[in-house]
Amino acid sequence: MHDSSMRTQERVERALRERIRPAVLCAGVPLEVTVNHLPGEPVPAREAIAGEFRPARAGERWGPPWGTSWFHVTGRVPAEWAGGHVVLRADLGFSGGPGFQAEGLIYRPDGVPVKGIEPDNTELLIAERAAGGEVVDYYLEAAANPPVIEQAFRPTDLGDVRTAPREPLYVLTALELARTDETVRALGHDVEVLLGLARALPENSGRGREILRVLAHMLDELDTGEVADGAARARETLKPLLAAPADHGAHRISAVGHAHIDSAWLWPIRETVRKCARTFANVTALAERYPELRFACSQAQQYAWIRDAHPELFARIRAAVAAGTFVPVGGMWVESDTNMPGGEALARQFTQGQRFFREEFGVTCREVWLPDSFGFTAALPQIAALAGTQWFLTQKLAYNEVNRFPHNTFWWEGIDGTRIFAHYPPVENYNAELTPADLAFAADRFTESGAAERSLVAFGHGDGGGGPTAEMMERALRQADLAGSPRVEVRTPAEFFTAAHAEYPDAPVWVGELYLESHRGTYTSQALMKQGNRRSEHLLREVELWAATAARRGLAAYPYEELERLWRTVLLHQFHDILPGSSIAWVHREARETYGRVIGELESLRDAAQRALAGTGDRELAFNATPHAWAGVPALGAAEAGDDGAPVAVTREPDRIVLDNGLVRVSVDGRGLVTSVLDLTAGREIVPAGTAVNLLQLHPDRPNSFDAWNVDEFYRNRVEDLTGVESLDVEGAVVRVRRSFGSSSAVQTIALAPGSRTVEFGVEVDWHERERFLKVAVPVDVHTDRATAEIQYGHLTRPTHANTTWDAARFEVCAHRFVHVGEPGYGAAVVNDSVYGHDITRTAHPGGGTYSTVRLSLLRAPRYPDPDTDQGVHRFGYGLVCGADLGAAVRAGYRMNLPRRTLRGAGPIEPEVVVDDPAVVAEAVKLADDRSGDLIVRLYESLGARARATVSVRTPGAAVETDLLEDPRPGGRSFAAGDPVVLELRPFEIVTLRFAAGGDDE
Structure with missing residues (x-):
């Protein structure tokens, strides 16, 4: 230059910094200020306003971490300011940019919120042309949110109100009236x-x-x-x-107002409610000044919070939605993680979200809006399409550490072949400010240039920063058609996607998951989040199944309200910084308590429905909620408990313990490790020579950045095999091993049930390590270069080699209930009850060939943002399924997560739903959300092949195929009452059937 x-x-x-911008402020006069410092948690506005206030002034310290202070400001516009532009200016002691520090919300004296106050949003308009003498009377709720983000990558005690210091953090800088020169x-x-x-x-x-x-x-x-x-x-x-005017062929920017608000992250959920109120108040005020604003806002949960906490503000939002300035998007309850939630949970993210938007605004969202989630399951295109959406947006692929994602506009194809039109904005920022630098970067990075000409830019301060600002709108107006700049149009996401699809219908296709080459540690961090989620999901399945069965037979009322509330609680906790374990200590402390309450309530609902079905009697009944028959108990039904097979023989020899049930023989050596698993039916040894199954391994875990989020590949460079034994005992048919390591201890169990081909393992870890990574290894003697992992409504096959940089970057992956490895003619599965993180590697045999090692990621111990992550006692269950094909892996995964439950009753209970093809899984059996009494049955093909299945319902009525929202699908299948319900399913197809209420009431 x-x-x-x-x-x-x-x-x-x-000149801009020192002369022009300061000259905007012409004059200022202080306001009378009093303050009410709240001693504890926030209270409603009317309660705070009715409290005791004392005099305050600029320069006064306020706000211990997470505290709240209410400032009352009063005054009059000076008479000599008549004709001038007058604002109330508030500076709470801001330092740096918006978000992650003090924030405020201005209220009228009647407790109605008016406008948020943040570092780039410090003014409330009093008069565009003042008459002079106007009375000013407002209350400002000031939140002393600590600057936790400034502690990045260092342990901090600011992450929980219980550990944070109590000294004030901020100095009140200004609360004044100002006359400005526009x-x-x-x-x-x-x-x-x-x-x-x-x-x-x-x-x-x-x-x-x-x-x-x-x-x-x-x-x-x-x-x-x-x-x-x-x-x-x-x-x-x-x-x-x-x-x-702009040059011919200039890139076109669709600018969408945005305020990415994490539903919890470096603040607790209660603070998110206030962040939403501040931001939404700002946006509705800004829309009055700039009617061309289009503000995209996702997460039905956040709207629900405002509806309940601030009805007057929610009324303003409704009016703005009707006017087109406030645009509900995404159609989900929250911007959830999409790796770990189960299939039915992801479906409910959409059904609960879309239903809320329909009921409150008359809107069905057409786009999936997940700018910040940590990678995307290959099941999502089909789920999204069945929920009424046709487009997908994320910004997170910019976080890839190795490979740049090759497309900005593309078709995304899921495991079943469903495609949705997708966009990854080249601006690589979902908090853009519409600066010329933002726009130039987007145009330069747009990979489809030449074939397409437009991209989307989401602009606005997020996470409590207040959303779009007047300054951003002024930039948009000036750059709408400006020589040297991309053209800027403030538009809705729907307008962008419609135009982008029209200009580029032949966009390239990306097949399979959108794996994020970062944040791999989130499959493991905060293990109790994973366990609470998994247990809640399966209990919800059980409650719906047994409650629907009981209600259809007139034995009990269906718990509609309870189920909706519990589902929404579980869905909230699937937010992409709660379930992944990347929030402050306060968030996870509260989440653990919430999961405990949810699980307890679901168990009570399940027990009540089962007791209603069992009736009075003394026969021992086994309830089976899995989609497959199990030891004589029908799928989705209950039968008399029976004998599972011959007892397990236990032999204790000088150098080993042997468990044998006639199908599998397991040898445990003196270290408490499984050195042999002999499949007696196949006559095949599963454990590779010189290795051991159920080996705990400990690694150092110090990623370069984002401690709770990331696992970096170099963790593998050092490993400690935990082979020391404190005790080795046999209790019945269970081998129990006690170990100590570092500051921690573990008790491992090895068991073999009668009639089972699954070797069952358990481990209880009293974990007190720091920055270490605990895994358990299960080597399997099969030669393969790929592994199959369960995902939502199906499975995904991934390479286990590192031929390309894309393969090598996938060194830690997410799987649900099973991972399967196999070669033609033989395979094995590793199933689990609460684990998501896995790595699968290939090792050369000394004599030729290879074997595979499946490792489950059990525990981590990052120090940021929660310095005590996972400290304490944890329990995990997993198993090795011998001679398993994919069908056996599916069945074993369900059984581990839905164990049979027995109680006494009158006699066997006929299943409400029967599916005759074991490849077709009934994932949900419930009553319709509209409370019509209709029965909803959701099924999917589980093996990746075509299937033909007959679905029988005990009290049949006419049936129709619906979408996930339980509305008839255009062109969908229908069946008259009494006709057989026969389905032809493509690989991994999801089908929802709605059976009309009817039948007997016995």
């Missing part, structure tokens, strides 16, 4: 955009040199007097520059 250009840029920047403010916007554009253009750009020449001339004129006196003339000087 030429020295003269550099000097001109420096001159303009200094002409000077507009000049500042002009100069900022032009200077930014000159910097974004190529070094030798004629347009850039022209801009700098005119800006320098403008400053020459402005320097002759006060900025206010010359502002209008200066704007006239710059007008030709701003009027020059």
Whole structure:
């Protein structure tokens, strides 16, 4: 860059910083201020306003971490300000940018919220043209949220109100009335955009040199007097520059207002409610000033919070939705993780979200909106399409550490072949500010340039920063059609996707998961989040199944309200910083307590429904909630408990313990490790020579950044095999091994049930390590270069080699209930009851060939953002299924997570639903959400093959195929009452059937 250009840029920047922007503030007068410091948690506005206030002033310290102070400000607009533009200006002691520090919300005296206050949103309009003498009377709720993000990658005690210090964090800087010069403010916007554009253009750009020449001339004129006196003339000087139209073929930016608000992260859930109120108040106020604003807002949960906490604000949102300025998007209850939630849970994210948006706004969202979730399951395209959406957006692929994702606009194909139109914005930022640098970066990074011409930019401060600002809207207006800049149109996501699809219908296709090459540690961090989620999901399945069965037989009322509330609680905790374990200690402490309550309530509902079905009697009944028959108990039904097979023989020899049930023989050596698993039916040894199953392994775990989020591949460079034994005992048919390591201990169990081909393992770990990673290894003697992992409504096959950088980057993966490895003619599965993180590797045999090792990731111990992550006692269950094909893996995974439960009753209970093809799994049996009494049965093909299945219902009525929202699918299948319900399913197809209420009431 030429020295003269550099000097001109420096001159303009200094003038903007030191002369123009300060001149916006013409005069200020202090307000009368009193304060009510709340001693504990926040309270409703009317309660706080009714409290005791004492005098306060600027310069006073306030706000211990997580505390709340209410400031009452009163005054009058000076008479001499008549005709002027007057604002209330508030500075709570801000330092740095928006979000992650103090925030405020201004209320009227009647407790109605008006506007949020954040570092880039410090003004409340009092009068555009003041009459003079106007009375000012407001309350400001100030939240002393600590700057936790400044502690990044270091342990902090600020992450929980119970451990944070109590000294005040902030100094009240200003609460005053100010008269502002809007002409000077507009000049500042002009100069900022032009200077930014000159910097974004190529070094030798004629347009850039022209801009700098005119800006320098403008400053020459402005320097002759006060900025206010010359502002209008200066704007006239710059007008030709701003009027020059954009170049032919300039990239098109669809600018969408946005405020990404994590439903919990570096703050607790209760604070998210307040962040939403502040931001939504800002947006509705901004929309009144800029009717061209289009603000995309996802997460039905956040709307529900505002509806319940601030009905007046929610009414403003409703009006803005009707006017088109406030745009519900995403159709999900929260912006959830999509790796770990089960299939039915992901479906319910959409059914609960879409139903809320329909009921409250009359809107069905058409796009999946997940800018920040940590990778995306290959099951999502089909789930999303069945929920009424046709487009998908994420920004998170910018976090890939190795491979740049090759497309910005593309078709995404899921495991069943469903495709949705997808966009990954090249701006690589979901909190953009619409600066010329943002726009130039987006245009430069757009990979489809030449074939397509448009991308989306989400602009606005997130996470409590207040969303879009007037400054951003002014940039959008100036860059709508500006020479040297991409064209900017403020549009809705639907308008963008419609236009993008029309111009690029033949976009490239990406098949399979959108694996994020980062944040792999979230499959493991905060293990109790994973266990609470898995247990809750399966209990919800059971409650719906047994309650629907009981209700259809007139034995008990269906618990609609309870199930909706519990589902929504579980869905909230699947948010992409709660379930993944990447929030502060406070969030996870509360989540553990919530999961405990949810599980307890679900167990009570399950027990009540089962007791109603069992009736009175003394026969021992076994309830089976799995989709497959199990030891004489029908699928989704109950029968008399019977004998599972011959007892297990246990032999204790000098150097080993042997368990044998006639199908499998297991040898445990003196270290408590399984050195042999002999499949007696196949006559095949499963454990590779020289290895051991159920080997605990400990690694150092110090990622380069994002401690709770990331596992970096170099953790593998060092490993400690935990082979020391404190005791080795046999209790019945269970081998129990006690070990100690570091500051921790573990008790492992090895068991073999009668008639079972699954070797069952359990481990209880009293975990007190720091920055270490605990895994358990299960080597399997099969030669393969791939592994099959269960995902939602099916499975995904991934390479286990590292041929390409894409393969190598996938060194830690997510799986649900099973991982299967096999070669033609033989395979094995590793199943689990609460684990998601896995790695699967290949090792060469000394004599030739390879074997596979499946490792389950049990525990981590990152220090940030929760310094005590996972400290304490944890229990895990897993198993090795011998001679398993994919069908056996599916069945074993369900059985481990839905164990049979026995109680006494009158006699066997006929299943409400029977599916005759074991490949077709009944994932949900429930009553319809509309409370019609209709029966909903959701099924999927589980093996990746075509299937033909007959679905029988005990009390049949007419049946129709629906979408996930339980509405008839256009062109869907239908069956008259009494006709057989026969389905032809493609691989991994999801089918939802709605059976009309009817039948007997016995």
